[in-house]
Amino acid sequence: MTYSFIISREDWSLHRKGEVDQHRHREKVREAIKKNLADIVSEESIILSDGQRVVKVPIRSLEQYRFRYDFRKQKHTGQGDGKSKVGDILGSDPGQQAPGKGPGAGEDPGHDYYEADVTIDEIEQIVFEDLSLPNLEEKKNKKLASESVEFRDVRKIGIQSNVDRKRTILEVLKRNALKGKPGIHGITPEDLRYKTWEVVPKFESSAVVLAMMDTSGSMGPFEKYIARSFFFWMVRFLRTKYQNVEIVFLAHHTEAKEVSEEEFFTKGESGGTRCSSVYQLALDLINARYPKDDYNIYAFHFSDGDNLTSDNEKCIQLIDQLLSKCSLVGYGEIEGPYYYTSTLNSFFKKLNHSRFLSVTIRDKSGVYPALKAFFKKPDQEGG
Amino acid sequence: MRDQITEEIRQLEEAIPKMIEIARGFNLDFYPMRFEICPGDIIYTFGAYGMPTRYTHWSFGKNYHRMKTQYDYNLSRIYEMVINSDPCYAFLLEGNTIIQNKMVSAHVLAHCDFFKNNVYFSSTNPKDIIESMAVAAERIRQYELIHGQQRVESFIDTVMSVQEHIEPHRMIKQKDPRDQEKKEKVCCSGNDKGTPYDDLWNLEKSAPSCNCQGNCARKKKTLPQQPEKDLLLFIMENAKGLEEWQLDILSTLRDEMIYFWPQMQTKIMNEGWATYWHLRIMREMDLDEAEVIEFAKMNAGVILPSRNSINPYYLGLKMFEDIEKRWDQEYGAGAGREKIFEIREIDNDASFLRNYLTKELVEELDLYLYRKIGHDWKIVEKNWEKVRDHLVSSMTNCGIPVIMVEDGDYDLRGELYLKNIFENRELDIKYLEKTLIHVYNLWNRPVHLETKIDNKPALFSFDGEKGNRKFL
Numbered sequence: 001m002t003y004s005f006i007i008s009r010e011d012w013s014l015h016r017k018g019e020v021d022q023h024r025h026r027e028k029v030r031e032a033i034k035k036n037l038a039d040i041v042s043e044e045s046i047i048l049s050d051g052q053r054v055v056k057v058p059i060r061s062l063e064q065y066r067f068r069y070d071f072r073k074q075k076h077t078g079q080g081d082g083k084s085k086v087g088d089i090l091g092s093d094p095g096q097q098a099p100g101k102g103p104g105a106g107e108d109p110g111h112d113y114y115e116a117d118v119t120i121d122e123i124e125q126i127v128f129e130d131l132s133l134p135n136l137e138e139k140k141n142k143k144l145a146s147e148s149v150e151f152r153d154v155r156k157i158g159i160q161s162n163v164d165r166k167r168t169i170l171e172v173l174k175r176n177a178l179k180g181k182p183g184i185h186g187i188t189p190e191d192l193r194y195k196t197w198e199v200v201p202k203f204e205s206s207a208v209v210l211a212m213m214d215t216s217g218s219m220g221p222f223e224k225y226i227a228r229s230f231f232f233w234m235v236r237f238l239r240t241k242y243q244n245v246e247i248v249f250l251a252h253h254t255e256a257k258e259v260s261e262e263e264f265f266t267k268g269e270s271g272g273t274r275c276s277s278v279y280q281l282a283l284d285l286i287n288a289r290y291p292k293d294d295y296n297i298y299a300f301h302f303s304d305g306d307n308l309t310s311d312n313e314k315c316i317q318l319i320d321q322l323l324s325k326c327s328l329v330g331y332g333e334i335e336g337p338y339y340y341t342s343t344l345n346s347f348f349k350k351l352n353h354s355r356f357l358s359v360t361i362r363d364k365s366g367v368y369p370a371l372k373a374f375f376k377k378p379d380q381e382g383g
Numbered sequence: 384m385r386d387q388i389t390e391e392i393r394q395l396e397e398a399i400p401k402m403i404e405i406a407r408g409f410n411l412d413f414y415p416m417r418f419e420i421c422p423g424d425i426i427y428t429f430g431a432y433g434m435p436t437r438y439t440h441w442s443f444g445k446n447y448h449r450m451k452t453q454y455d456y457n458l459s460r461i462y463e464m465v466i467n468s469d470p471c472y473a474f475l476l477e478g479n480t481i482i483q484n485k486m487v488s489a490h491v492l493a494h495c496d497f498f499k500n501n502v503y504f505s506s507t508n509p510k511d512i513i514e515s516m517a518v519a520a521e522r523i524r525q526y527e528l529i530h531g532q533q534r535v536e537s538f539i540d541t542v543m544s545v546q547e548h549i550e551p552h553r554m555i556k557q558k559d560p561r562d563q564e565k566k567e568k569v570c571c572s573g574n575d576k577g578t579p580y581d582d583l584w585n586l587e588k589s590a591p592s593c594n595c596q597g598n599c600a601r602k603k604k605t606l607p608q609q610p611e612k613d614l615l616l617f618i619m620e621n622a623k624g625l626e627e628w629q630l631d632i633l634s635t636l637r638d639e640m641i642y643f644w645p646q647m648q649t650k651i652m653n654e655g656w657a658t659y660w661h662l663r664i665m666r667e668m669d670l671d672e673a674e675v676i677e678f679a680k681m682n683a684g685v686i687l688p689s690r691n692s693i694n695p696y697y698l699g700l701k702m703f704e705d706i707e708k709r710w711d712q713e714y715g716a717g718a719g720r721e722k723i724f725e726i727r728e729i730d731n732d733a734s735f736l737r738n739y740l741t742k743e744l745v746e747e748l749d750l751y752l753y754r755k756i757g758h759d760w761k762i763v764e765k766n767w768e769k770v771r772d773h774l775v776s777s778m779t780n781c782g783i784p785v786i787m788v789e790d791g792d793y794d795l796r797g798e799l800y801l802k803n804i805f806e807n808r809e810l811d812i813k814y815l816e817k818t819l820i821h822v823y824n825l826w827n828r829p830v831h832l833e834t835k836i837d838n839k840p841a842l843f844s845f846d847g848e849k850g851n852r853k854f855l
Contacts, residue, residue, distance in 0.1 A: 004415035004470070005403060007395050009388060009477075012421050018428035018451070021444025028441055064442055065817035066544045067784050069808045072755050075763065077774055079688040079697075080749035088762040090690055090753055 029116045032062055034126055041127060041371070042229045042364035046120060057118050127368070128237050131375035133245075135327040135355065139205045139294050148202035151195045158194025167193035201243055207296040207327075208246040209238060210285070212278045214303035216253035217270035223334045227302035228265055229367045230332060234300065235261070237375065248285060252278035254308075258285070275307045275344060279318035286325050297326040300374060305333040305343030312347045323353050330374045331358040391420065394481045398668070399488055405667045406492045410724065411660065413495035414509070415470040418488065422477045427451045429464045429474060433643060436517035438635070439524070440539055463487040467498040467646065469509040482674045486661050486681060493660035497653050500728050503645040506553065512642055519635045526628045538629055542636045544821040547783045548614035549637055551644040606791035610802070614822075615640075617788045623797070624827045633825075647781040648731045655699015656727055658685065662700075688748070691760075693774070698748065702735070705744050733778040740774070742767040750774075776806065784810055786832070799826045803834035810834050812843075816852075819845040 033040060040046070046055050078090065154164055171191040172184055211234065213227050238245045249264035250256055253271040256278035282299055290297055299322055307315065322329050333345040348358050359370045395418065406413070429435050431447035453459040462483060466472045473491040475484050498504050508515070527535045611617045615637040619630055646653065665678055686697040706726065707719030726735065745767035752764035752773055764770060785804040793800035799822065803810060815832065822830045822845075829846040833855070840855040 005399055005418065006416070007392050007399065007418040007420070009392060009420040012425045015425055015428065017439065018424060018431060018444065018447035021439055021441055022448045023444065024439075025441040025444035025448065062445075063817075064540070064543060065814050065821065066547065067786055067803070067818050068811050068814050069782075069784060070811045073809050075752040075754045075773055076691070077693050077770065077777070078690045078751055078753055078762075079693065080690065080751060080762075082749045084749050084751050084762055084765070086751075086762050086765055090760040090762065092759050 038365040038368040041368040047229050047232050054117050054119050057116050130377050131237055132377045134376055136205055136296055147199055149197045150200050151197045153196040154193050155196045158196055162195045164193045164195045208290045210248050210282050210299040212250045212301040215251045215269040216273040218306040219304055223304045226334045226361050230370055233371055250278050256281040273307050274311045276311050276314040276318055292325050298328050299326050300330040302332040305345050307344045329356050332370050333360050335362045398485050402489050402664055405664050411496040413492055417470050417472045420475050420477050423454055426461055426464050426474055426476050430461055434516050436513055438520040465491040465494045467509050468513050471495040482677045489661040489664035490657045493657040497656050502729055503731050507642050541821045541824045542633055544818050545614055546636045546640050548786050549640050550613035551641055610787040610789050612787055618825050621791050622826050651695040651699040651732045652735050654695040655703050658696045658700040659703045706739050733775050737775045740771045745770050798829040801832045805835045816850050
């Protein structure tokens with residue numbers, strides 16, 4: 001009896017279907033990130049990523065919705081080792097305890113959004129795309145470098161549009177002369193020369209950024225989180241896009257002091273608030289270390305605006321002085337749950353200066369707009 | 384590499400006829416077999432798409448990426464992929480050892496027997512499914528060229544959101560609504576159909592003897608006449624403003640779902656059956672000691688139970704073995720084998736568990752129910768009947784909520800009224816509201832869905848701009 005069967009092995013190397021659709025999915029993830037930057041920028045998994053390079057970003061628009069039962073409200077079936085009994089705990093929800101312990105962490109369909117694995121680099125790229133240091137002026141002391149492209153080299157291989165005509169003709173002349181028939185005729189592929197570029201740091205200027213944060217008692221966990229998210233991205237942005245930009249971290253409550261980067265991002269203090277203290281410290285630092293002729297100076301201050309009322313007038317005076325030295329002074333006010341109207345920001349409304357900017361952040365999604373407001377690209381200002 | 388693969392194929396060519404003979408000896412009845420050895424990413428592609436020739440969509444790419452990542456990190460491994468087709472295609476993973484391939488081949492022979500003989504598969508079209516999916520994929524590709532990728536893609540997104548709402552059991556003949564209509568034609572309501580000139584044909588007929596004053600016209604108009612489970616079909620037949628290509632995509636996705644549905648509703652049986660038989664076929668093969676150990680290890684991996692879910696391979700296998708034993712004891716040797724063949728022909732997972740999962744087995748397998756209490760997932764039930772009943776209800780309609788079309792002209796405004804047949808399990812409200820938007824995009828008029836929240840009837844609506852919810 002013969003059996004009907006075939007065993008074969010085809011060449012599958014051109015079968016790209018999965019890859020193609022995976023690519024499309026990737027594209028959609030990128031689009032979704034772009035659309036949701038405001039949410040993603042303040043995502044805890046990123047701010048607290050701790051050097052971890054891949055983060056999970058919640059993306060709502062890529063969820064495939066359908067009618068389904070509420071996963072969390074129902075029972076599920078499992079199988080024990082023979083000794084299970086009612087009341088045994090299989091695991092706890094991730095987030096409450098160490099992740100990975102809950103049943104099916106990761107396969108849990110109860111998540112209400114799709115989480116994409118994205119590297120921080122990828123997100124940075126998208127976030128930083130339209131940010132830059134505004135009002136950057138040329139200064140005497142040139143330390144600040146941004147990347148620029150210079151055509152410095154000539155090679156035999158290159159892009160057609162970069163053909164170096166002069167050198168190509170020279171090669172033709174040389175070759176023909178060697179053959180005893182001087183003149184420009186018959187360009188061969190070997191004659192072609194191409195201009196090639198190098199990416200070089202271009203020293204145009206120098207800059208210092210003063211990061212000032214209110215760490216007083218009224219700054220609750222939410223307010224601190226917002227301020228730190230902003231500075232987190234600011235620091236990353238400055239370090240990625242500009243070499244040698246100096247960043248000075250200043251923390252204050254009723255008194256201000258210069259702190260290390262680590263302290264700035266981790267330490268919380270208590271006490272009242274006197275914003276003028278940090279402005280005074282900033283001014284002192286500028287006078288002592290960062291002369292206006294040598295530096296573009298940027299000062300950013302985040303607070304909940306709950307300042308001592310008697311101090312507000314002084315703040316305005318100091319801001320005025322700062323403005324005479326700085327390329328930009330930015331003030332971000334975080335509206336917490338105890339928001340009231342006579343905040344510092346309402347006083348700052350009196351200030352009318354093109355290089356003074358203030359933003360109000362009400363929730364996490366306000367961090368990205370704040371970044372965009374403070375680090376506006378010059379070409380966007382007109383439009 | 385080449386030599387190794389040639390050797391692999393040679394060994395398989397030797398082993399497979401033997402296995403086929405053994406399987407035939409056991410009365411397994413399958414289609415002609417096509418074994419194809421292919422690399423991991425190809426198997427994972429097929430796994431993600433469910434079919435080698437399926438249309439292209441980003442969500443398949445997402446599945447593929449997830450499966451492939453798990454494979455690359457060695458977290459999981461598919462040894463094979465088998466397709467319900469005639470001839471039956473089985474894809475074996477390149478790099479499987481010969482013994483793995485033997486086990487997998489035995490496994491797929493039993494799957495194929497199941498495809499061919501289980502009654503729920505009788506409405507699938509194994510002879511031409513591969514071709515018809517390929518042709519559909521090509522048509523959809525053409526639509527992308529004509530209407531733009533974005534438009535086609537987002538329409539597929541929309542259809543996919545409700546693609547599970549079909550009536551897979553069309554083999555149970557339904558009353559043809561047109562018969563009904565014909566009977567009622569004599570009544571005045573016949574006049575409102577067709578062109579304005581139709582009445583010219585009826586001049587000689589006497590006026591309808593009906594004094595309903597138009598009432599029966601209104602009555603007959605109720606659409607659907609009976610609540611309709613097949614939402615996709617209902618939309619195809621009644622939605623306004625869908626273009627030809629959109630209707631084609633709707634009907635394509637519906638056909639594919641009808642094809643896949645039997646596999647979804649017989650997962651435990653199908654895997655249990657295949658595991659039951661690969662064990663028995665392998666026992667008949669001449670294996671040396673090392674091979675026996677390797678086989679045992681691999682088999683143990685396949686039937687490894689899980690604390691958080693049911694392993695269909697294990698539960699199915701145990702149930703078939705249990706049934707065989709019980710029937711043998713009661714009706715004499717051989718009766719058990721006969722019984723399980725009967726079951727593989729006439730049952731699906733829900734009926735299989737309802738009829739054959741016993742107290743002893745639930746206790747032996749230590750099955751339990753668990754749920755979330757506070758932040759913990761806790762075991763809450765070990766009573767065998769409760770466990771069984773829960774399993775059965777979670778298999779009902781493949782675990783997908785039943786949504787019926789109640790009215791296609793709700794409030795006489797052409798709105799769509801859907802009703803969730805409530806079975807003591809609440810719907811995911813967020814998902815419900817988002818899916819309703821998709822339904823609106825198909826129906827192009829306001830849509831409503833009635834369900835229960837906290838045991839009170841509630842109505843969710845979407846009118847094209849905003850959603851609304853209220854208790855009824």
